[in-house]
């Protein structure tokens with residue numbers, strides 16, 4: 001039988017190398033053909049060129065965590081992601097050690113105003129935390145799995161719970177600028193409509209299951225603690241629980257889009273957070289997430305309200321930063337007590 005390289009079909013090929021699982025090969029080249037000694041069939045030996053792996057393996061993520069641990073011996077149980085203008089949360093951390101993102105091999109760099117670009121590890125109200133002073137956004141050009149890479153790094157630093165914060169616009173007309181919305185659910189539009197789920201790619205079962213459930217993504221007990229903390233600080237009236245929707249950004253939404261999002265059940269809209277939340281749930285972390293409402297979204301045509309700007313977002317975040325950092329300061333203590341009691 002004549003061997004025709006054009007007819008070779010390899011239906012599935014998973015190759016384990018030292019670094020972990022590979023993805024489908026992209027090129028086959030026939031090298032030789034021979035009779036198989038046992039099967040008594042003609043077989044061909046092929047040379048396989050693998051597609052370069054875009055994803056990091058568990059070992060590569062562990063290496064980043066090990067680098068951090070070698071620099072700063074630590075055992076944080078809570079991880080915090082600071083949203084736009086909310087890096088001030090880190091100012092309450094005592095005995096903190098900063099590591100700039102650019103100094104961490106394999107990490108990313110922040111490119112957005114209002115994101116300082118460093119990890120801060122230290123003591124927040126008696127709890128050891130690792131705090132991201134600045135996050136990564138899809139619109140900066142990072143794929144969603146990379147935006148969420150720090151969450152996996154946190155997991156290998158020993159973190160069990162993450163507090164993910166963001167600045168967001170209000171879609172719910174009863175919200176006011178300066179209010180806080182605890183996320184009770186989300187609409188991950190870039191995932192549902194755009195195939196941008198951060199878990200796309202080979203799954204490592206040692207980290208999490210292939211098909212994680214997100215039915216209880218936002219921990220109920222942690223939300224209760226957050227509301228009790230707000231109550232104790234006299235802030236309860238400005239706190240809500242609602243649905244966050246992610247727009248990939250960087251453009252703010254049109255009026256038609258905002259009305260569509262409202263009718264779909266959204267209360268606040270932003271351009272971040274969900275890659276981190278999905279990744280955290282996948283690797284077994286508990287999640288509390290909240291939005292600071294930094295601007296009112298314009299939902300009507302011919303409105304004379306100001307158009308949303310990054311400056312307004314940062315201004316509101318700065319005006320509220322003391323309140324937010326006070327809230328997080330007390331929140332971590334309540335969360336820690338609950339974790340110790342479990």
Ligand SMILES: O=P(O)(O)O[C@H]1O[C@H](CO)[C@@H](O)[C@H]1O
Nearest residue numbers: 083084166167271272310313
């Ligand atoms: O979600 P964070 O990082 O808080 O930032 C929010 O603020 C920026 C828009 O002003 C966008 O990046 C949006 O996502």
